[in-house]
Amino acid sequence: MSSALHDLDDLAGLWAEEPTPEHETELRAIAGRVSLKGLVLQYADLGIGILITAMVLLALITRPAPVTVAVGLVAAAGLVWSSWKRHLLKTQIDLLLLTGDRSDLLDREIARVEAHLHRALVALWAAPPAVLLFAALAYSIENGGNLAGFTDNLIKSATLFPVGPAILAAILTLLFQQVRLVQGLRQELIALQILRGEYREETRLDRVALG
Amino acid sequence: MAARHDHVASASTAAAEAGRQRLFDDVTTRCTGLISRIALSYEADDALRRELVQDIMLAVWIALPSFRGDSSLKTFVASIAQKRSITHVTRRAREPRKVELPEDLRASGMLPDEVAMRNDLKRQLVESIQLLPLPQREAIVLCFEGFSYTEMGQVLGISTNAAMLRCQRAKTALKSIMEKRS
Numbered sequence: 001m002s003s004a005l006h007d008l009d010d011l012a013g014l015w016a017e018e019p020t021p022e023h024e025t026e027l028r029a030i031a032g033r034v035s036l037k038g039l040v041l042q043y044a045d046l047g048i049g050i051l052i053t054a055m056v057l058l059a060l061i062t063r064p065a066p067v068t069v070a071v072g073l074v075a076a077a078g079l080v081w082s083s084w085k086r087h088l089l090k091t092q093i094d095l096l097l098l099t100g101d102r103s104d105l106l107d108r109e110i111a112r113v114e115a116h117l118h119r120a121l122v123a124l125w126a127a128p129p130a131v132l133l134f135a136a137l138a139y140s141i142e143n144g145g146n147l148a149g150f151t152d153n154l155i156k157s158a159t160l161f162p163v164g165p166a167i168l169a170a171i172l173t174l175l176f177q178q179v180r181l182v183q184g185l186r187q188e189l190i191a192l193q194i195l196r197g198e199y200r201e202e203t204r205l206d207r208v209a210l211g
Numbered sequence: 212m213a214a215r216h217d218h219v220a221s222a223s224t225a226a227a228e229a230g231r232q233r234l235f236d237d238v239t240t241r242c243t244g245l246i247s248r249i250a251l252s253y254e255a256d257d258a259l260r261r262e263l264v265q266d267i268m269l270a271v272w273i274a275l276p277s278f279r280g281d282s283s284l285k286t287f288v289a290s291i292a293q294k295r296s297i298t299h300v301t302r303r304a305r306e307p308r309k310v311e312l313p314e315d316l317r318a319s320g321m322l323p324d325e326v327a328m329r330n331d332l333k334r335q336l337v338e339s340i341q342l343l344p345l346p347q348r349e350a351i352v353l354c355f356e357g358f359s360y361t362e363m364g365q366v367l368g369i370s371t372n373a374a375m376l377r378c379q380r381a382k383t384a385l386k387s388i389m390e391k392r393s
Binding site: 008011012014015016017018019023024026027028030031032033034035037038041042094101102105106109184185187188190191192195198199202203205206209210 | 232235238239243244246247248261264265268269272273274294297298300301302304305306329332333336340344345346347352354355356357367368369370372373376377380382385
């Protein structure tokens with residue numbers, strides 16, 4: 001590389017070149033789609049609330065009765081109110097995440113990923129016993145509350161082609177997906193923690209230099 | 212009375228939406244290059260970068276009602292773009308992939324040899340920027356985009372002096388990376 005290009009002005013000039021006309025057109029097309037997508041995202045909660053309310057009202061109109069009208073109206077009002085509250089909360093969170101400072105942003109992201117990871121781990125560990133419990137319950141109902149021979153039946157069902165292996169494969173696929181999710185979340189958490197460390201180190205260097 | 216209140220509320224909502232759209236049009240006219248370059252400093256994959264650009268624009272659209280004009284629109288957009296890119300990078304950590312930058316980062320109004328050389332230099336520059344730690348990457352990109360130290364401080368949420376220091380460290384680190392690579 002030419003040493004002249006190591007000059008910051010040259011690098012800045014090279015970096016800040018405007019997009020080519022084709023790229024500019026592409027960027028404007030993306031921007032054109034964003035307004036509509038933004039409106040849809042912003043008002044999706046509210047829209048669903050209104051849709052459910054409309055369905056409740058329709059049901060009330062087709063089968064009117066004083067008690068159902070009263071219950072339906074209360075339910076509809078509750079739905080609209082909760083949708084509106086959720087919409088406000090979502091907007092506030094979005095704004096906070098987008099306009100808060102770096103440490104806020106990283107702390108919130110770390111808390112979010114930790115919570116997600118916790119839920120994913122609980123689901124992963126709870127899934128196998130839940131499947132076994134469900135199978136035991138089904139067997140018990142079939143046999144009038146008797147669990148004798150459950151293990152043999154389970155092995156027999158699992159090997160009974162094609163339904164048994166298919167169900168087993170589906171369960172294993174779900175477990176595999178969950179394991180992948182947990183691994184991904186752990187990697188994301190590590191990346192976030194490293195990033196928070198980098199920001200803290202930069203802040204420390206700033207403080208040292210500024211005395 | 213209630214009907215009049217509703218009418219006023221819906222009129223003010225409509226005015227706010229119109230104001231947001233006006234500002235967003237301004238962003239589209241003036242800041243698409245900036246958004247595209249910030250995305251380039253965080254994402255080498257072409258398709259994922261397009262997604263990131265769209266995410267940034269959506270984030271700007273969502274955040275525009277909070278724009279009060281305390282800083283310039285460009286500063287506001289850069290701030291949002293950087294934050295959205297940070298979350299993009301950490302989410303990408305779930306499935307890391309090494310991607311080569313495209314050969315034709317830029318090719319207009321020059322002889323083929325010049326284009327090839329400039330493209331090569333730009334690719335080296337972009338790759339070197341992508342190797343910087345994120346706090347320094349943010350600083351150097353803002354520096355290259357021509358932001359003042361005060362504006363950089365606003366975007367990064369640090370003081371003007373700290374912005375200047377961070378930018379200097381980023382320049383030193385970038386030069387070192389580029390020298391090693393060349």
